[in-house]
Amino acid sequence: MSIDKETVQKIAYLARIRVSDAQLEPLAGEISGILEWIEQLSELDTDGVEPMASVAEMTLPMRKDAVTDGNCQAAVLKNAPDSEDGFFAVPKVVE
Amino acid sequence: MTELTQLTIAKARDGLENKDFSASELAEAHIKAMEDARGLNAFITETPEIALERAREADTRRGKGKGKGEALGAMDGIPIAIKDLFATEGVLTTAGSHILDGFVPPYESTVSANLRSDGAVMLGKANLDEFAMGSANVTSYYGAVKNPWKASTGKNAGKDLVPGGSSGGSAAAVASNIAMAAIGTDTGGSIRQPASFTGIVGLKPTYGRCSRWGTVAFASSLDQAGPMTKTVADAAIMLQSMAGYDAKDSTSADIALPDFEKALSGDIRGLKVGVPKEYRLDGIDEEITRLWDNGISWLKSAGAEIIEVSLPTTKYALPTYYIVAPAEASANLARYDGVRFGLRVPGESLDDLYRNTRGEGFGDEVKRRILMGTYVLSAGYYDAYYMKAQRVRTLISNDFKKAFADVDVLLTPTAPSAAFAIGEKQDDPIAMYLNDVFTVPASLAGLPGISIPAGLSVDGLPLGLQLIGRAFDEETLLRAAGVLETAADFTSNSGGLK
Numbered sequence: 001m002s003i004d005k006e007t008v009q010k011i012a013y014l015a016r017i018r019v020s021d022a023q024l025e026p027l028a029g030e031i032s033g034i035l036e037w038i039e040q041l042s043e044l045d046t047d048g049v050e051p052m053a054s055v056a057e058m059t060l061p062m063r064k065d066a067v068t069d070g071n072c073q074a075a076v077l078k079n080a081p082d083s084e085d086g087f088f089a090v091p092k093v094v095e
Numbered sequence: 096m097t098e099l100t101q102l103t104i105a106k107a108r109d110g111l112e113n114k115d116f117s118a119s120e121l122a123e124a125h126i127k128a129m130e131d132a133r134g135l136n137a138f139i140t141e142t143p144e145i146a147l148e149r150a151r152e153a154d155t156r157r158g159k160g161k162g163k164g165e166a167l168g169a170m171d172g173i174p175i176a177i178k179d180l181f182a183t184e185g186v187l188t189t190a191g192s193h194i195l196d197g198f199v200p201p202y203e204s205t206v207s208a209n210l211r212s213d214g215a216v217m218l219g220k221a222n223l224d225e226f227a228m229g230s231a232n233v234t235s236y237y238g239a240v241k242n243p244w245k246a247s248t249g250k251n252a253g254k255d256l257v258p259g260g261s262s263g264g265s266a267a268a269v270a271s272n273i274a275m276a277a278i279g280t281d282t283g284g285s286i287r288q289p290a291s292f293t294g295i296v297g298l299k300p301t302y303g304r305c306s307r308w309g310t311v312a313f314a315s316s317l318d319q320a321g322p323m324t325k326t327v328a329d330a331a332i333m334l335q336s337m338a339g340y341d342a343k344d345s346t347s348a349d350i351a352l353p354d355f356e357k358a359l360s361g362d363i364r365g366l367k368v369g370v371p372k373e374y375r376l377d378g379i380d381e382e383i384t385r386l387w388d389n390g391i392s393w394l395k396s397a398g399a400e401i402i403e404v405s406l407p408t409t410k411y412a413l414p415t416y417y418i419v420a421p422a423e424a425s426a427n428l429a430r431y432d433g434v435r436f437g438l439r440v441p442g443e444s445l446d447d448l449y450r451n452t453r454g455e456g457f458g459d460e461v462k463r464r465i466l467m468g469t470y471v472l473s474a475g476y477y478d479a480y481y482m483k484a485q486r487v488r489t490l491i492s493n494d495f496k497k498a499f500a501d502v503d504v505l506l507t508p509t510a511p512s513a514a515f516a517i518g519e520k521q522d523d524p525i526a527m528y529l530n531d532v533f534t535v536p537a538s539l540a541g542l543p544g545i546s547i548p549a550g551l552s553v554d555g556l557p558l559g560l561q562l563i564g565r566a567f568d569e570e571t572l573l574r575a576a577g578v579l580e581t582a583a584d585f586t587s588n589s590g591g592l593k
Contacts (some may be wrong), residue, residue, distance in 0.1 A: 007470075008466065013450075015465050015469040016446065016449035016450050017454050017462055018451055018455075027462075030524055031463070031466060034524060034525065040410075040414055044408070044490065049486040049489050050489055052485050052488040053316065054346065055302050055539075056348070058346070076201070078201050079197075079199065079200075079201075079435070080436070081439060091441075091448060093445055
């Protein structure tokens with residue numbers, strides 16, 4: 001399976017990564033190469049095999065519904081690019 | 096007396112207890128070594144003040160006169176490097192990426208917090224491949240790390256070599272005696288392969304043994320922290336401190352920790368060692384095969400029973416990994432959007448801000464993997480790629496389950512070659528990915544694996560052997576590794592570092 005420039009542009013948009021026009025062709029080549037290599041998986045018969053999402057043979061534990069953290073507004077805001085009145089001040093993210 | 100930077104954790108523990116030297120002296124010696132070896136680019140951030148402060152605290156705990164005093168355990172006063180993938184309170188944490196510019200976490204990862212509360216002394220944050228994606232430590236925004244080893248002969252003689260990756264800074268720091276030990280992380284081989292390339296011990300514990308909380312996520316179903324040390328005993332000591340249940344990681348295993356150091360009995364009589372025939376790859380370097388055969392005969396002489404086993408799905412592990420890991424990465428790395436922390440590159444619209452930030456903030460390999468992951472998860476391809484890979488992952492895991500019905504550990508090479516030159520394999524992603532051909536299968540199955548330095552290549556570079564164990568049976572793994580280490584006698588055979 002090989003992919004073209006337009007497909008790279010489409011997935012780059014889905015991933016919200018700016019890719020310059022000059023990079024599209026090389027990326028299409030590299031990703032096609034990887035996809036062709038991955039293609040060998042089709043040799044394997046996986047009918048009826050359960051997909052494995054995690055190796056951890058455990059059910060997700062439930063914790064007590066209790067407050068275990070908090071009261072650290074100043075620490076939380078430390079990495080905020082800007083803050084106002086105890087809130088993160090960021091560019092408008094709802095359009 | 097041996098130079099302080101040449102000590103192992105086990106020896107330093109004794110020396111500290113006997114008051115042969117202080118934790119402060121240990122820290123000072125290692126800080127000096129770190130400064131002298133800046134050319135290796137093993138660290139992104141050096142933290143000498145923190146190291147000296149924690150060393151002084153360790154000395155205060157031990158008190159005057161012989162004995163342990165109030166020491167917190169074996170790691171108290173031991174100078175270590177921390178891969179810059181672990182959040183460290185008040186210290187810049189970059190994941191080797193431009194996109195985390197200026198990120199200073201107000202919290203500490205569980206693994207580094209465990210070591211810290213056992214008294215370990217942080218020397219600094221070790222360089223790594225960006226977001227732990229790489230096998231040569233050449234993708235870091237902070238530049239490539241150099242392997243302290245140099246080839247004596249061959250096409251790369253005298254050239255700067257890669258330390259392996261992604262935990263390349265951690266490996267280089269331990270191999271060059273800058274740090275007595277280091278924390279690494281391993282998603283597909285990122286502890287074991289650099290350990291092999293630099294002649295040190297690297298242990299990837301069972302998935303779930305160490306908490307992932309506070310570790311920058313790459314592929315959450317695979318990521319696992321582990322120790323990188325000079326000896327197997329040190330790996331056991333350090334794992335003891337790092338590991339354990341953590342309610343903050345829902346996949347952390349609520350299983351009591353055994354005494355790992357005690358497992359090193361040196362006795363493997365009757366141990367069943369599997370040798371997977373599918374790991375004998377066509378066209379592999381003859382010296383890798385020879386090393387493997389040496390390992391087999393060492394374990395045999397020590398009383399182990401060698402059994403050939405079959406892991407038929409082996410050749411499909413790497414392509415499976417390169418679907419699963421990028422898919423998980425594309426989801427995990429969605430959080431880096433330039434809005435709340437780290438780098439922000441403004442744009443006309445919100446979409447532009449996202450795209451500009453991520454276009455500039457991520458390096459080429461990270462972008463490639465996010466795009467791959469986005470593609471295999473996208474509508475119309477999800478079943479063909481991602482679901483298919485998850486089904487193959489089940490087959491790979493089943494292979495190991497079958498094998499471990501008959502054997503206790505598996506013995507394989509760690510990597511298909513010795514360290515290569517910086518710049519090599521850079522324009523061929525698949526050639527780079529093949530570095531992890533022997534380490535990825537155990538990662539997909541969540542099994543513990545350890546790389547032990549076992550010999551030198553014809554060009555004088557270290558080569559490692561890998562042991563793979565049953566889930567949560569690091570004890571048997573360490574026991575077998577200890578025997579292999581003694582038989583290989585690596586340090587004295589290689590004359591130490593060149």
